[in-house]
Amino acid sequence: MSKLVRVFTSSTFTDTTLERNALMEDVYPALKMYCRETHGLDFQVVDMRWGVRDEATDDHMTTNLCINEIHNCQKLSMGPNFVVFLCQKYGYRPLPSEIFANEFELLKRTLKEQSENIQILDIWYLEDLNSVPSQVILQPISSILINFNNKVCVSFFAF
Incomplete structure (x- = not known):
């Protein structure tokens, strides 16, 4: 059985900056400690605003990278694996590759x-x-x- 909770965070980048920063600074460290100390679990967050390289953008692979990371979270996480923030913007709408x-x-x-x-x-x-x-x-x-x-x-x- 997995000892990992791995969560993919999805939202538009520009209208959730404050929320994502608060999660990274305050909430996720507390969740990591809670998971480890209370349940012996590792807690990981996948936030693609820091993980999409220029080469992936150049080759139109951003969407595929995100979908692969979502699948990894679903496969590896023993519990919750996806968090979405719905806000005022539509976000990235790529052309089909x-x-x-x-x-x-x-x-x-x-x-x-x-x-x-x-x-x-x-x-x-x-x-x-x-x-x-x-x-x-x-x-x-x-x-x-x-x-x-x-x-x-x-x-x-x-x-």
Whole structure:
């Protein structure tokens, strides 16, 4: 039997800063001590606002990383494993990193019928010739925006 309580914390980052900081500073240390001293359990928190690397963002893997961590918490934790804060913002809404080719063509045809410019879709999504069924894959940000991972350029333009 697991001796671990591992909790994934989910919310938008900007409108829960105070709450998350209070949890990290006051609540989680007390819970860790309570779990250890009262029940002999280890208490862990997964908070992705400190754990998503630029490379994951570049490759559009943020959502997959979070889902994998949620699955890890569900698998490893003997008790509660997920906490969500619902606030005023919708949060991160990523583009799909993979789309079936037939759905992608339907999307493009529909947009074209509505007189929308679809050129950007063909820039960002490329067909994966090895996938069965056929898919298009969202390209890494740095493959289109060359300086995306360049910290010197980013910090230079930060206001």
